[in-house]
Amino acid sequence: MNINGVALQDNLVSVNHLSFSRGDKKIFDDISLNFERGKITAIMGPSGTGKTTLLKLIAGQLYPDQGSVIVDGKNVHRLRRAELYNLRKRIGMLFQSGALLTDMTVYDNVAFPLREHTQLPESMIRSLVLMKLQAVGLRGARQLMPNELSGGMARRIALARAIALDPMMIMYDEPFTGQDPISMGVLVHLIKSLNNTLNLTSIIVSHDVHETSAIADYIYLISDGRVVDQGTPEQIKNSSSPWVAQFINGAADGPVHFHYPARDYVDDLLSAGKRYH
Amino acid sequence: MVIEFIRYLGSRTRSSFTKLGRGTFFLLQTLSGSLSVLPRPRLLLNQMYSVGVLSFLIITISGLFVGMVLGLQGYYILSDFGAEETLGVMVAASLVRELGPVVSALLFAGRAGSALTAEIGLMKATEQLSGMEMMAVDPIRRIISPRFLAGFLSMPLLAALFSTIGILGGQMVGSGLLGVDDGAYWSQMQANLDFQDDIVNGVIKSVVFGFVTSWIALFEGYDSIPTSEGVSRATTRTVVNSAFSILGLDFILTALMFGDD
Numbered sequence: 001m002n003i004n005g006v007a008l009q010d011n012l013v014s015v016n017h018l019s020f021s022r023g024d025k026k027i028f029d030d031i032s033l034n035f036e037r038g039k040i041t042a043i044m045g046p047s048g049t050g051k052t053t054l055l056k057l058i059a060g061q062l063y064p065d066q067g068s069v070i071v072d073g074k075n076v077h078r079l080r081r082a083e084l085y086n087l088r089k090r091i092g093m094l095f096q097s098g099a100l101l102t103d104m105t106v107y108d109n110v111a112f113p114l115r116e117h118t119q120l121p122e123s124m125i126r127s128l129v130l131m132k133l134q135a136v137g138l139r140g141a142r143q144l145m146p147n148e149l150s151g152g153m154a155r156r157i158a159l160a161r162a163i164a165l166d167p168m169m170i171m172y173d174e175p176f177t178g179q180d181p182i183s184m185g186v187l188v189h190l191i192k193s194l195n196n197t198l199n200l201t202s203i204i205v206s207h208d209v210h211e212t213s214a215i216a217d218y219i220y221l222i223s224d225g226r227v228v229d230q231g232t233p234e235q236i237k238n239s240s241s242p243w244v245a246q247f248i249n250g251a252a253d254g255p256v257h258f259h260y261p262a263r264d265y266v267d268d269l270l271s272a273g274k275r276y277h
Numbered sequence: 278m279v280i281e282f283i284r285y286l287g288s289r290t291r292s293s294f295t296k297l298g299r300g301t302f303f304l305l306q307t308l309s310g311s312l313s314v315l316p317r318p319r320l321l322l323n324q325m326y327s328v329g330v331l332s333f334l335i336i337t338i339s340g341l342f343v344g345m346v347l348g349l350q351g352y353y354i355l356s357d358f359g360a361e362e363t364l365g366v367m368v369a370a371s372l373v374r375e376l377g378p379v380v381s382a383l384l385f386a387g388r389a390g391s392a393l394t395a396e397i398g399l400m401k402a403t404e405q406l407s408g409m410e411m412m413a414v415d416p417i418r419r420i421i422s423p424r425f426l427a428g429f430l431s432m433p434l435l436a437a438l439f440s441t442i443g444i445l446g447g448q449m450v451g452s453g454l455l456g457v458d459d460g461a462y463w464s465q466m467q468a469n470l471d472f473q474d475d476i477v478n479g480v481i482k483s484v485v486f487g488f489v490t491s492w493i494a495l496f497e498g499y500d501s502i503p504t505s506e507g508v509s510r511a512t513t514r515t516v517v518n519s520a521f522s523i524l525g526l527d528f529i530l531t532a533l534m535f536g537d538d
Contacts, residue, residue, distance in 0.1 A: 059411055088413040099408030102400075113412045116419070161412075 011070075012037040012169055012201045013058060018067035020050070020057060027053055029225040030067070035169075040195050040202040042216035044209065045223050046247070046256070051205040052096070054222075055171045058203070059091060060084050072168065089117055092162030092170040096177060098154035100146040106133070106157050107142040113164045132160040136190060152183025159190060169201040170194070176208040184208075188215055209248055213237070221247065300496045303417075307495065310415065310422035320423040328389045328424065329431030333438070335388050336381055340439035343376055344368060344446025351447070352455045361455075365462035366469045368447035369440075373470065373479045374535070377440035379527050382486035385432060386519035390494035393424055394515040397498025398508035406499075421499065425491050432487025433480050440479070478534045485526060490519045 013035040020028045027050040035041045043051050056062045058069050060076040069076045074087060100109050110129045114120060120128070133139040136156040146154060155175065162170055175187050192215045195202045206212045213219065213233035221229040221236065221244060229236060229244045237248060246254030262268065314321055351367045397420070400406050406416040444466075451457040470476070494515045501511035 056407075061407060061410060085413040085415075088411060091411070093408070093411040095404045095408055095411075097404050099404040101405055101409075102403070113414070116412070116414045165412075 010037045011035060012072055013203070014070045015054075015058065016068050016070070018057065018069065019065045020053065020062070021065055022053075026225055028057075028064075031222070031225065031227050032067075033220055033227065035201060035203055036218065037201050038195075038199065039217040040191070040204060040215055042204045042206060042212045042219045044206055044212060044219055044221050044247075045228075047207060049222050049224065051207075051222065052173050055093065055173055055203070055205055058171065059088060059093060089113075089165055090168045092165075092167040094155065094158050094162050094170065094172045094175060096174045098146070098151075098158040100149075100154055100158055100161070102146050104146075105142065106138070106144050106146070106149070109146065109157060110142075110161045110164055113161065117165060128164065129160075132164055133157075135163070135194070136160045137186070150183075152179050152186065155179075155183075155187065156190065159194070163194065163198065166198070167200070169203065172202065172204045172206070174206055175204060176206055176211045184211060187211075191215060209250070223247075296500070299500060300492070303421075303496050303499060304492055306417045307421050307425050307492075310418035311426050313418050314423050314426055320419075321426055324423045324427035325431060328393070328427045329435065332385060332388050332431070332435055335384055336435045336439050337442050339380065339384055340377075340442035341446040343380060343439075344372065344443030344448075345450045347371060347376075347443065348447035348450030348455070352451055352457065361451075361457050362461040363465050363469075364447070364451045364457050365444075365464075365466035368451070369444050369466045369470055370475060372440040372443040372447075373475050375479075375527070375531070377443065378436045378479050378482035378486060379523060381436040381439040382432065382483065382490060382523045383520055385428075385435060385487070386490045386494070386516055386523065389428065389431075390490050390515050390519050391512045393428070393491070393494040394498040394501070394512045395508060397421070397424075397495060398501040398503070398511050401499065401501060402503035402505075402508060421495050425495055428491030428494070429484070429487045432490070433483040436479070436483035436486075474535075478530075481534075482527065482530050485530065486523050489522050489526065493519050493522065 011034045013033075015031065015033040017030050017032055018028055019026070019030055033041075033043070043054060045051055053062065057064055058071065058076065060069075060079065063077055068078075071087060071091070074083070076084065076087070079087065100106075101112065104112065107129055110132055111125050114125050114128060118125075129142070130139055133142055136159050138153060138156055138160065141149070141153065141157070146157075149157065159170075172191065175191065176184050179187060188211050191202060191204065194200060204212060204216065213236070216233055219231065219233055219236050220227055223243065229239050229241055231239070236244065239245065239248075243255040245251075246256060252258050347368045348364065351364050352361055355361045355364055355367065397406075400416075400420065406420070409416045409419060448459070448462055452459040452462050497511040497515045497518070498508075501507045
């Protein structure tokens with residue numbers, strides 16, 4: 001696209017000058033991010049920087065103090081409820097916990113969005129559910145209950161459910177956290193292949209540097225409510241910023257200190273017998 | 278010191294009122310969502326089973342014992358006046374007017390209300406509710422409203438069951454053990470209990486209690502802090518607040534219903 005001589009990339013989601021705070025704590029301070037259609041974009045940063053909050057803002061579950069979120073040309077926070085729900089039908093989200101409904105089998109969980117939103121006959125729902133389960137490799141687990149699944153399996157079932165309505169985009173909330181190496185490999189492969197075969201746009205929120213850089217097309221690094229750095233995985237790896245280097249290499253000390261702020265160590269030890277703590 | 282106390286009072290009052298506001302808003306959403314349950318009776322039936330049918334046992338056994346105790350106590354007092362023939366009236370009137378609706382509502386709050394709060398609270402804690410919202414399914418309509426309707430409809434039925442079993446328990450003790458004439462037990466009851474004044478008013482009470490208990494239980498769950506401690510506190514609040522509301526409302530309703538005559 002070309003408007004007034006400025007080349008624009010085709011963004012499915014754009015977050016513009018967004019600020020959000022919880023109580024007195026500012027979570028985001030005027031951040032802007034763009035998510036290109038058909039690509040995998042990762043948002044990375046230390047835990048507690050509000051990465052999940054960002055996904056909830058994009059999905060319209062939370063309202064920003066300032067700024068806007070445009071998804072597929074629509075300002076999410078200006079939509080009426082019915083319009084917002086229609087938009088959400090086209091967005092899949094994978095929660096960290098999977099968020100499967102615990103009183104239903106795997107099969108019914110994947111069938112849930114189809115039964116709620118379509119009038120399809122059961123025979124067709126069955127075919128669709130089996131196809132989605134086949135895509136994540138768990139067709140054989142369809143009669144299990146969620147509490148019988150391992151963490152990795154639960155996440156794959158949740159992924160099958162997220163693609164049940166053939167969405168235009170999927171948001172992944174910490175998809176790799178707490179997975180064994182095999183499940184991790186499976187998930188990395190699934191996210192990449194689903195993105196390509198289903199022509200999706202993916203947003204991954206994660207702090208697993210290695211796995212995420214392997215599949216992301218573009219990475220945003222967020223810390224303290226701001227975008228610290230952005231670029232392709234290659235650019236991030238070669239970043240000159242000491243903070244980014246510490247985050248990527250997982251160094252214990254650096255610009256982010258190992259110690260929580262405290263007064264001088266020697267002072268603190270010598271004051272042991274005195275009354276103050 | 279004084280300033281701090283006033284500030285504390287103010288913040289407590291404010292937070293109670295905001296909670297009341299949230300609760301009212303929640304109730305309105307639930308009621309408007311209830312209409313969308315009607316085309317899907319399956320959702321309602323499942324909840325009627327877990328809220329109503331699973332409470333059967335506790336209601337039946339409690340009803341039986343309350344009725345038996347009423348039979349005993351009533352007999353001792355009435356026989357002093359030689360009026361043991363009216364035992365049936367006493368047992369039935371106490372059950373249908375007061376004990377049936379009130380005790381079954383208290384049991385219902387403990388058995389079904391606490392379970393509802395814990396269920397909804399845990400669904401919130403495990404992100405099932407927000408997961409549903411993300412799938413564009415309104416959790417109020419899909420989860421809350423069917424449970425609300427189920428509680429609201431089950432309560433009068435459970436109260437009726439409680440009273441019926443209680444009357445049978447009273448009869449078992451009264452005429453079975455203590456020798457009150459069986460015919461007198463039933464015919465006195467038939468002659469002196471009024472359908473409008475006694476039975477309908479008792480049903481109205483249990484409908485009100487069912488409404489309030491279900492509302493409290495579901496709202497506490499939905500409004501709970503999504504941690505294990507938060508859910509446990511919410512469950513406690515459900516039982517305590519339901520008990521207070523049931524007993525307080527019972528007094529008000531009794532004063533309104535039975536005041537004149």
